Amino acid sequence: xxxxxxxxxxxxxxxxxxxxxxxxxxxxxxxxxxxxxxxxxxxxxxxxxxxxxxxxxxxxxxxxxxxxxxxxxxxxxxxxxxxxx
Numbered sequence: 001x002x003x004x005x006x007x008x009x010x011x012x013x014x015x016x017x018x019x020x021x022x023x024x025x026x027x028x029x030x031x032x033x034x035x036x037x038x039x040x041x042x043x044x045x046x047x048x049x050x051x052x053x054x055x056x057x058x059x060x061x062x063x064x065x066x067x068x069x070x071x072x073x074x075x076x077x078x079x080x081x082x083x084x085x
Contacts, residue, residue: 011052014059023060031067040069047073 024046058064
């Protein structure tokens with residue numbers, strides 16, 4: 001299994017659950033609906049600081065979540081977000 005699929009499998013267990021939507025909104029509210037790295041306010045993602053794959057016990061911890069714009073999220077996770085061939 002390639003790295004992209006490994007990440008997706010672990011993240012999907014979290015992001016497919018109904019409570020994820022509420023948690024995402026709470027994290028974005030906490031971060032002022034802006035990227036915590038660059039301040040952008042468009043196309044925001046909620047990112048796990050420590051990956052779910054390595055730290056499953058932190059998957060629902062708001063302290064392990066941050067709001068990032070797509071650009072910063074791609075920079076943080078370059079392998080995971082690499083375009084498919």
